[in-house]
Amino acid sequence: MSGPLEGVRGIVLTQAWAGTYCTSLLAMAGADIVQVEVRKRLDSWRGSYDGPIPAALTSIPTAKHAWNCNALYNSVNLGKRTVTLDLAIPEGMAVFKRLLEHADIVAENFSPRVLGNLGIAYEQMCEIKPDVILASLSAYGHSGPWENVPGIGGTIEPTSGMSALLGYRDGPPLNSGQMYPDAVAGLNGFAAILAALHYRDRTGQGQYVDLSMQEANLAFVGDAALEYQVTGQQRARLGNRHLTFAPHGIFATLPVEDGHEQWVALAAESEAQWAALCEVAGHLEWRDDARWATNAARKANEDDLEAAIAAWAATEHRDDLAARLSAAGVIAAPVLDSHEVAADRQLRERGFIVEVDHPEAGRWPQTGFPVHLGRTPGGVRRPAPLQGQHNLEVLQELLGMSEDEYEALVRLGVSGVGPPD
Amino acid sequence: MxxxxxxxxxxxxxxxxxxxxxxxxxxxxxxxxxxxxxxxxxxxxxxxxxxxxxxxxxxxxxxxxxxxxxxxxxxxxxxxxxxxxxxxxxxxxxxxxxxxxxxxxxxxxxxxxxxxxxxxxxxxxxxxxxxxxxxxxxxxxxxxxxxxxxxxxxxxxxxxxxxxxxxxxxxxxxxxxxxxxxxxxxxxxxxxxxxxxxxxxxxxxxxxxxxxxxPALLGSQYSGEVRPRKPRIDMTSGPVPVKDGHFALTISRAHFWRDAMNLLGLEDLAEDKRYETSWYRQQHRDEFVNRVQDKMAGWTKMDLFEELAIRRVVAGPVLTMQELSENEHLRxxxxxxxxxxxxxxxxxxxxxxxxxxxxxxxxxxxxxxxxxxxxxxxxxxxxxxxxxxxxxxxxxxxxxxxx
Structure with missing residues (x-):
């Protein structure tokens, strides 16, 4: 399946989540993404050299190296090739600079000072590859007083205004269940690089993309930011409620046999949906109840409304209820847990959840490319790479390097595989 | 302009x-x-x-x-x-x-x-x-x-x-x-x-x-366990109260732990090497979260953020839209x-x-x-x-x- 970015190459220095997700999306769109990694300092999402093999992988004979069997790394690096190169060693930097000549795109998510310290800031890259697109995904961007303040998803969530908005109505600000701001930054970085690529297609000119995770995430709560600017009010935490519509919530349904909790999400965004919901509930009297006769009335009496829905939902089976509501045109869904998402029929039928064979970790369901393109679909062409898996392949293919030359780099500690000697 | x-x-x-x-x-x-x-x-x-x-x-x-x-x-x-x-x-x-x-x-x-x-x-x-x-x-x-x-x-x-x-x-x-x-x-x-x-x-x-x-989807496949919601709010799972709001102290690298504990005046925790690894901290969180959070509660969020930033420790004050609109960096x-x-x-x-x-x-x-x-x-x-x-x-x- 050829993707729209067939023939585009990225030589990328991405790590952890935001950067690697960004460049994995490029790979799934068909670009040849070569991720440069350093043996001396493992990508934190590969874990550590002496880390444990995950529980479900211990019976898989190929699952030998913890750093190749980390779910974090393997989930956000689909479709890439990797080479190990130590850029702090002059011979390693020399190889990187030769690879750069073959790059349309470079992406990185180091602290802002790193590229400059290595002598490969944007201007310096342009001397080697004048039309390169360089994308930097950093915590606070490459200018301003916080330029060098370190940050990760778990700290950008509070500093972008997101945490203040996430939470129960009676509770404190929360962070999401996993570091959501990384995903927001990675997706925006992907689209930003494609915009820069479009401009390069038109003019032959590359450019520098400076993505601040704080700003990308603040833009995603931009309606609440604008609300403050217009009204002077900080938006309250809403739990599962909606500012406009009611009902809009998540309700417990009957537990399954082992007592495992089950929840359904439901909402009515029109009078027709509300009427249909009352019908599915078998509570036609709700429609005639003055407290709930209009959306405005339902918003004003939302506590009562939710209590009535909760009492009814608690007697229903989750999947059956969600299916009946959906069939009646009501907005509804089962709340799926992480295993259920992996098994979800809709996502599998569309080829979005796919079984991926990883050379060490084995065969597992993974999320694929969330952009379906009719003519050039792209998709998952490779599993996440093993550390250094494509060292010789890439260096031969792009630089015409011989095996002897490669072995010399390994002896210098520039390349190679596994823990540093 | x-x-x-x-x-x-x-x-x-x-x-x-x-x-x-x-x-x-x-x-x-x-x-x-x-x-x-x-x-x-x-x-x-x-x-x-x-x-x-x-x-x-x-x-x-x-x-x-x-x-x-x-x-x-x-x-x-x-x-x-x-x-x-x-x-x-x-x-x-x-x-x-x-x-x-x-x-x-x-x-x-x-x-x-x-x-x-x-x-x-x-x-x-x-x-x-x-x-x-x-x-x-x-x-x-x-x-x-x-x-x-x-x-x-x-x-x-x-x-x-x-x-x-x-x-x-x-x-x-x-x-x-x-x-x-x-x-x-x-x-x-x-x-x-x-x-x-x-x-x-x-x-x-x-x-x-x-x-x-x-990451959560594949993580739960590799572990064999459904990924749960966080059991409670403490410093290991998200923002916790400080003097004038809430603050996330997300410890990952060893030096973050040492430098943050020293700043908070918890030298015994700073010097205890066992706490430098994240799996140990997760398993033994009850031994330190209350002490650390008590100390954090004495700080304002921006003072704590600035002192930690000097030490290159990742941390995040929970900012409101008013604070963000007045934020010098964004300006x-x-x-x-x-x-x-x-x-x-x-x-x-x-x-x-x-x-x-x-x-x-x-x-x-x-x-x-x-x-x-x-x-x-x-x-x-x-x-x-x-x-x-x-x-x-x-x-x-x-x-x-x-x-």
Whole structure:
């Protein structure tokens, strides 16, 4: 399946989540993404050299190296090739600079000072590859007083205004269940690089993309930011409620046999949906109840409304209820847990959840490319790479390097595989 | 302030947005911000997004102000025969169409992708819907809440013992909008290399959220355990109380632990090497969280943030929108801005990223419904004044009159 970015190459220095997700999306769109990694300092999402093999992988004979069997790394690096190169060693930097000549795109998510310290800031890259697109995904961007303040998803969530908005109505600000701001930054970085690529297609000119995770995430709560600017009010935490519509919530349904909790999400965004919901509930009297006769009335009496829905939902089976509501045109869904998402029929039928064979970790369901393109679909062409898996392949293919030359780099500690000697 | 006008990345493309959702609106806003000529084709009865709360004092929808900025507005009912004919005229002079109808609707209207393509070779159609164009749920209604429910996110947001938690406001919509914009740009790249080859871009809001859920999804496969919600709020799981608000002290590297504990005056914890590894801290959290949080409670959030930043320890104060609007860093980066055509109006949040040569810009405030109806039809479709008047009088174009 050829993707729209067939023939585009990225030589990328991405790590952890935001950067690697960004460049994995490029790979799934068909670009040849070569991720440069350093043996001396493992990508934190590969874990550590002496880390444990995950529980479900211990019976898989190929699952030998913890750093190749980390779910974090393997989930956000689909479709890439990797080479190990130590850029702090002059011979390693020399190889990187030769690879750069073959790059349309470079992406990185180091602290802002790193590229400059290595002598490969944007201007310096342009001397080697004048039309390169360089994308930097950093915590606070490459200018301003916080330029060098370190940050990760778990700290950008509070500093972008997101945490203040996430939470129960009676509770404190929360962070999401996993570091959501990384995903927001990675997706925006992907689209930003494609915009820069479009401009390069038109003019032959590359450019520098400076993505601040704080700003990308603040833009995603931009309606609440604008609300403050217009009204002077900080938006309250809403739990599962909606500012406009009611009902809009998540309700417990009957537990399954082992007592495992089950929840359904439901909402009515029109009078027709509300009427249909009352019908599915078998509570036609709700429609005639003055407290709930209009959306405005339902918003004003939302506590009562939710209590009535909760009492009814608690007697229903989750999947059956969600299916009946959906069939009646009501907005509804089962709340799926992480295993259920992996098994979800809709996502599998569309080829979005796919079984991926990883050379060490084995065969597992993974999320694929969330952009379906009719003519050039792209998709998952490779599993996440093993550390250094494509060292010789890439260096031969792009630089015409011989095996002897490669072995010399390994002896210098520039390349190679596994823990540093 | 700028002496010369900077070039724009996308000022060679025209986008018709017939979507009626926040996801569709954000897709075309993304393209508009980088220079695309985006024409929002609003139903004559009004764009549903314009009804979304919160409202300004004058009744203007703030989500609409945000998501419709930088576009021109044309009032036209695409579900009427005469309206559709004008839409097709405009489409033949455009590069991209964005839509959000329930799958099957465009076909019923006679403007599905094959038929659009037969009239405009190379057209790119982006469909942004809750569950995508195919599969058993294609026609099922959905919104941001159901995308969080079906993608796994709700199951890990919030606290164990409480109900699963939605993300705030329009997270799935914004994610799907950016994914749609990326799909359009990828399709444009393909079309540049293969002239005349457009395509249909199919975005499912639930899939974009599930894509962002990937680490938890694969993690729970490898561990064999369903990923639960966090059992409680403490410093290992999110923001905790400080003197004037809440603060996240996210310890990962060993030196973060040492430096943070020394700053807080907890030298015995700082020197205990066992706490430098994250698995040990997770298992022994009860031994330190109360002590650390008691110390943190004596600090203001910005003092603690600044002292930790000097030590290069990652940390985050929970900031409010007021604090962010006054934030010196964002001000120096020029984040907050006003639409060029409304310098006395509201201040908007700015760009998600900076493109060095072709900067993001906010040129237009949200248009009034149908504000550019005549201008667009005159300029792009080449419709004469007489004809325009006829269309207006017969109620094909222009916003519906409200009492």
């Amino acid at each position: 700028q002496e010369t006008v900077a070039p724009k990345a996308l000022d060679d493309i025209r986008v018709l947005d017939i979507s009626t959702s926040v996801g569709g609106a954000w897709c075309s806003r993304f393209l508009a911000d980088l220079g695309a000529d985006v024409i929002a084709i609003e139903p004559r009865a009004g764009y549903p997004v314009r009804a979304l709360a919160p409202l300004a004092e004058d009744g203007t929808s703030i989500p609409a102000m945000y998501t419709l900025a930088n576009k021109r507005s044309l009032s036209l009912d695409v579900d009427s025969t005469r309206g559709r004919k004008l839409f097709v005229d405009l489409m033949r002079r455009s590069d991209v169409v964005v839509e959000s109808t329930t799958p099957g609707t465009l076909e019923a209207w006679g403007i599905d992708y094959p038929r659009l393509e037969s009239r405009r070779k190379g057209i790119i159609l982006a469909s942004i819907t809750p569950h995508g164009q195919s599969g058993e749920l294609a026609a099922a209604p959905g919104n941001d809440l159901t995308a969080f429910a079906r993608s796994g996110w709700a199951s890990i947001n919030g606290l164990g013992g409480r109900e699963p938690l939605n993300g705030s406001a329009f997270q799935a919509s914004y994610n799907a909008g950016v994914a749609g914009a990326a799909g359009v740009l990828a399709a444009l790249h393909h079309r540049m290399a293969h002239p005349g080859e457009g395509q249909h871009v199919d975005i499912a809001e639930v899939e974009v959220m599930a894509s962002a859920f990937a 120096e980066r020029g984040f907050w801005t006003k639409p060029a055509n409304a310098p006395d109006g509201a201040t908007y949040p700015g760009a998600a990223f900076k493109l060095g040569k072709t900067p993001w810009s906010l040129d237009r405030r949200m248009p009034r419904p149908g504000e550019h109806t005549l201008e667009v039809l005159r300029e792009i479709a080449g419709i004469t004044e007489d004809h325009l008047l006829g269309l207006l009088e017969s109620g094909v174009i222009g916003p519906e009159e409200h009492e």
